[in-house]
Amino acid sequence: MILARVIGTLTSADKDPELKDYKLLVVQPLGLDDAPEGEELIAVDRVDAGVGEKVLIVKEGNAARQITGRDRVPLQAVVVGVVDHVDWLSGLEP
Numbered sequence: 067m068i069l070a071r072v073i074g075t076l077t078s079a080d081k082d083p084e085l086k087d088y089k090l091l092v093v094q095p096l097g098l099d100d101a102p103e104g105e106e107l108i109a110v111d112r113v114d115a116g117v118g119e120k121v122l123i124v125k126e127g128n129a130a131r132q133i134t135g136r137d138r139v140p141l142q143a144v145v146v147g148v149v150d151h152v153d154w155l156s157g158l159e160p
Contacts, residue, residue, distance in 0.1 A: 068123045069096045069149065072115050076108055091115060091145060093123060098154060109143035122147040 074092035089111040097103040100120075107125065112133060115121050124133070125143045133144050 067146075068125055069098070069152070070094055070107070070109075070121050070123050070145075071096055071100075072117050072119050072121055072145075073106065074117060085110070085141065089114075091121075093121065093143070093145070095123075096120070098152065107143045109145050110141050111145045113145055113148055115145050115148050120149040120152075121145045122149055 070093035072091050073094045076090040076092055078090070091109050091111050092106055093109050094102050094106050095104040107123070109123050109125075113121070123143050123145050129144065133146065
C-alpha cells in the first residue's frame with residue numbers, strides 16, 4: 067500500500083466501458099514526511115476522496131480487480147482509504 071495525496075481529477079468522455087462507473091483521480095505518492103515521492107499515478111476512487119486529501123492506494127492489478135469485482139477492468143491503482151492521521155516513531159527499526 068502507498069500513501070498519496072489527491073492532486074487532481076481526470077475526466078474522460080471516451081474510455082474503456084469497464085471504467086465508465088468510476089471516478090479517476092490523479093495522486094502523488096508521499097513519503098512518511100509528506101514529501102512527494104515518485105511519479106504521479108491515475109487511480110480509481112472507491113472511497114469518494116477529494117483533491118487535497120491524503121489517501122491510501124493499492125497499486126497492484128489483481129487487488130484492483132478483486133476490489134472492483136471485475137475481471138476485465140484495465141487498472142492498476144485503486145484508492146482504498148482516506149487517511150486521517152499517520153503516527154510513527156522515527157528511528158525505530160521495524
